Amino acid sequence: MHRIFSLLLLLSISGQGYAITTDLADDASPKLSLVVNQLPKTKLRNMASLIEQISQSQEPQTRDILQFMLDGELYFLKANKQVVRAQNTATKLYQLTDVLTEQSLFEVKKSSISKIKTNNRLRSTLRSIIAKIDLTNKNKQVRLQAVQQLLSSPSKASTAIITELIGNEQDQDVQALMSTTLSLQQLKTGDIDEKIAALTQLSGSLEPTVKNEIIRLLANLPDKELSTKQQNLRELLSSTLDEIESQASFYGAVETVFFGLSLGSVLLLAAIGLAITFGVMGVINMAHGEMIMLGAYTTYVIQLAFPSMIEYSLLIAVPAAFIVSGSVGILIERGVIRFLKGRPLETLLATFGISLILQQLVRTIFSPLNRQVISPEWMSGSWQINPIFSLTFNRLYIIIFSIFVFISLLTILKKTSLGLHVRAVSQNRDMARALSIKSNRVDAITFGLGSGIAGVAGVVLSQLTNVGPNLGQAYIIDSFLVVVFGGVGNLWGTLVAAMSLGLTNKFLEPLTGSVLANIIVLVGLVLFIQKRPKGLFPQKGRSTD
Amino acid sequence: MNTPLTEDATKQSLFPSRNPLHLTIGILFITTLLVTLGNLIFPETSAFHVSDYTVSLLGKYLCYALLALAVDLVWGYCGILSLGHGAFFTLGGYAMGMYLMRQIGDRGVYGNPELPDFMVFLNLTELPWFWAGSDSIVWMVCMVFLGPGLLAFIFGSLAFRSRVSGVYLSIMTQAMTYALMLAFFRNEMGFGGNNGLTDFKEIFGFSLQSPNTKLGLFIATAVILALAYCLCHFIVKSKMGRVVTAIRDAESRVRFVGYKPEHYKVWIFVVSAMLAGLAGALYVPQVGIINPGEFSPLNSIEMVIWVAVGGRNSLYGAIIGAILVSYAKTRFTAIMPEAWLFALGGLFVLVTLLLPKGIAGLMSSIKQKFSKTPTTTQANS
Numbered sequence: 001m002h003r004i005f006s007l008l009l010l011l012s013i014s015g016q017g018y019a020i021t022t023d024l025a026d027d028a029s030p031k032l033s034l035v036v037n038q039l040p041k042t043k044l045r046n047m048a049s050l051i052e053q054i055s056q057s058q059e060p061q062t063r064d065i066l067q068f069m070l071d072g073e074l075y076f077l078k079a080n081k082q083v084v085r086a087q088n089t090a091t092k093l094y095q096l097t098d099v100l101t102e103q104s105l106f107e108v109k110k111s112s113i114s115k116i117k118t119n120n121r122l123r124s125t126l127r128s129i130i131a132k133i134d135l136t137n138k139n140k141q142v143r144l145q146a147v148q149q150l151l152s153s154p155s156k157a158s159t160a161i162i163t164e165l166i167g168n169e170q171d172q173d174v175q176a177l178m179s180t181t182l183s184l185q186q187l188k189t190g191d192i193d194e195k196i197a198a199l200t201q202l203s204g205s206l207e208p209t210v211k212n213e214i215i216r217l218l219a220n221l222p223d224k225e226l227s228t229k230q231q232n233l234r235e236l237l238s239s240t241l242d243e244i245e246s247q248a249s250f251y252g253a254v255e256t257v258f259f260g261l262s263l264g265s266v267l268l269l270a271a272i273g274l275a276i277t278f279g280v281m282g283v284i285n286m287a288h289g290e291m292i293m294l295g296a297y298t299t300y301v302i303q304l305a306f307p308s309m310i311e312y313s314l315l316i317a318v319p320a321a322f323i324v325s326g327s328v329g330i331l332i333e334r335g336v337i338r339f340l341k342g343r344p345l346e347t348l349l350a351t352f353g354i355s356l357i358l359q360q361l362v363r364t365i366f367s368p369l370n371r372q373v374i375s376p377e378w379m380s381g382s383w384q385i386n387p388i389f390s391l392t393f394n395r396l397y398i399i400i401f402s403i404f405v406f407i408s409l410l411t412i413l414k415k416t417s418l419g420l421h422v423r424a425v426s427q428n429r430d431m432a433r434a435l436s437i438k439s440n441r442v443d444a445i446t447f448g449l450g451s452g453i454a455g456v457a458g459v460v461l462s463q464l465t466n467v468g469p470n471l472g473q474a475y476i477i478d479s480f481l482v483v484v485f486g487g488v489g490n491l492w493g494t495l496v497a498a499m500s501l502g503l504t505n506k507f508l509e510p511l512t513g514s515v516l517a518n519i520i521v522l523v524g525l526v527l528f529i530q531k532r533p534k535g536l537f538p539q540k541g542r543s544t545d
Numbered sequence: 546m547n548t549p550l551t552e553d554a555t556k557q558s559l560f561p562s563r564n565p566l567h568l569t570i571g572i573l574f575i576t577t578l579l580v581t582l583g584n585l586i587f588p589e590t591s592a593f594h595v596s597d598y599t600v601s602l603l604g605k606y607l608c609y610a611l612l613a614l615a616v617d618l619v620w621g622y623c624g625i626l627s628l629g630h631g632a633f634f635t636l637g638g639y640a641m642g643m644y645l646m647r648q649i650g651d652r653g654v655y656g657n658p659e660l661p662d663f664m665v666f667l668n669l670t671e672l673p674w675f676w677a678g679s680d681s682i683v684w685m686v687c688m689v690f691l692g693p694g695l696l697a698f699i700f701g702s703l704a705f706r707s708r709v710s711g712v713y714l715s716i717m718t719q720a721m722t723y724a725l726m727l728a729f730f731r732n733e734m735g736f737g738g739n740n741g742l743t744d745f746k747e748i749f750g751f752s753l754q755s756p757n758t759k760l761g762l763f764i765a766t767a768v769i770l771a772l773a774y775c776l777c778h779f780i781v782k783s784k785m786g787r788v789v790t791a792i793r794d795a796e797s798r799v800r801f802v803g804y805k806p807e808h809y810k811v812w813i814f815v816v817s818a819m820l821a822g823l824a825g826a827l828y829v830p831q832v833g834i835i836n837p838g839e840f841s842p843l844n845s846i847e848m849v850i851w852v853a854v855g856g857r858n859s860l861y862g863a864i865i866g867a868i869l870v871s872y873a874k875t876r877f878t879a880i881m882p883e884a885w886l887f888a889l890g891g892l893f894v895l896v897t898l899l900l901p902k903g904i905a906g907l908m909s910s911i912k913q914k915f916s917k918t919p920t921t922t923q924a925n926s
Contacts, residue, residue: 284712336894340897340898344711345626345711345712345715347897348715349846349849349850349853349896349897350893350898352890353889353891353892355890356890356893357886357890357891360886361887364883477716477719477720477723480716481716481720484716515727515728515730518727519724519727522724522727523724525720526717526720526721526724529709529713530704530706530707530709531707533713
């Protein structure tokens, strides 16, 4: 009766419902536009049933409309009673969106629209209706999120919804989370027996809310004159808490290892090019850091040149950076370093000069400010393994990528004829030349290879830090220390050194803070090199200085 | 008399009959005298007037020259390329800075007679233990030598005993100054963190703002530079210095002959570090600030280029190099700041490629061409 009455009213006002009335007659679920358009006229006390009607429509916009109402963004135009979503803009005007068609409308002043009112009771109804809609969504992620939402703000209504839906739930993850929510509610509100039962259910759950609830319960238990049951409960509570905490500290350690490995991979990438130029060729290249910087800027330029292909920019940038840094490296070798053969200290100074020139060049071309390199979609986000432990994709990819680079480099040095020549020249230049190896050509190519890999490291670093003229300087000392620590001329040593430095740094960090951790690692390395000047894995040989 | 091979360059300099020691000291004396007269006697309108700004700028250059002397002593004469001399310089500077900080007394912003401003700001209630005694001149003078000397002794004896040399040593010295920079940037270190020590008021009771104090500091720096030059000259000429030079040229042979090269190396490294610390201590009152930025590896490398430009292997070359490069830096950064790093970088490359012996080497070869006398390079008779 009520519906028909309001329907008549509606017809008389808007006149757009003629065709719809017939639909309404043979369809059990009400047409969304009809019920929504009743919102402006409905009294607050009748609103609950109207919301119920809205929720029954199966339209895709239903959830959004309810959400807007919950968020207080649902208004109607005073002029024609059209229901709109109104968002406050910077200009103090309200941007309107048609809730049914989701089209942007015009901007109006506050005075020409009026809010569709809600109260607390309605809001909680809205919340549970939205939760219900989400919990029946086809997408697993949406369902998981909805349960998470309920878990963080448990209430009687949410318990009811979950109890209703848990039977229909197909997915194991969602179901597990649902039963955690139920158990948590039971733990909160049940009597002692129920609490104990809930606790056995909850053991092993890593949700932060569960932990907080256990801590709260423990604090609320009276200190003295506990009954046996209370005693039991307390023991159970503290043992569950212990279990949660030991799990948490385990995952914390795993996370630190992960961070350490990812820092180690960055160090490895930065140092491995140096391991070739310094370690294998014996040429000290202070401009190595600038090769890294050039790689990072190459990424920036590529993103600038192809703004529509951000997703693939890194894939283009890796070979491009290799070519850019590699050719600059070959230029440096041909132009400067080859004249300084056998004078390591002079080489050090000259390449340092080159690094200053390159830095200033970049500063002049790109300005001294940091440049923003965009992370593609697939690099962001994380892999959520459990509520307290997740691995970010960018770090994961970097670890994989650096190992890939390491293996390819190892293959080049061990399996190709170029690698054979490089090793021959590095072991005994004169003998290699006598065997008709063109040592000059090998030098240039090796230097290009090392520099090119530094460029690739720059692409990776552009995803982690700011791209600026000083990018390279931050890594040069670390890279040298990694190479020296690992043992010159030994790629495996470089790998071990980079990873162990990364891990040490990350394990020290929570104890000492990041700066002090850095200092401790530096001092430790300096002391280590005093003890073993040839590094972890010294090259065997009989040569002396 | 035996003429060691390496002294050849100095002997055959522009004025072969004169001792470079006398010449350098003489030029230094005359310059100082002229600058003093120019600053005090000639009025500001006169063409001969030397402004207060120029006086303190020259004072700064002389500090750099002293520092270059220190670098030259280890690099040119012992073959130790230290990329961390900035650390010794800065430590000496901090020792002086701490003394000057305490001289501020209650004239600081917070007016605390005991604690420097930054400590009040960090909510410290009493001086940290390592600041004890920092208000006495004796303590300050001791620390200027002890701080850098001790660091050099520990670092040197560790490094040289395990026979770390060449490029490895250079990188380790660089790591050392880098670590110190990171450490001094922390507020917890108790050395003023990021901002360092500044806002000094007076030294030995003389106001640091007054032009006469600036002139006095300039003269003091010149005198100390002259003394240090004599000391270095003496060291290089002494028997010990010749062992050091021999170590540079053939360390293994010196060892086989029966010397302990590491002892000589540590010794020369410590002396050099102390000289660098002294330079830092003279530098701080003239520029009025010391902060952890001075530890930055780039500074240390700039010192090396002074010596490379001037010519390692000759003490006066280091002084010329330091003054020339610093002057070029002042001019460049004033006219076109972006170009300075290009120029400095180019200098590194060109000097190492074309002028391996620096200006001093160039002068002696020009001299040789003009006099057309064959060089007498008799090693031992």
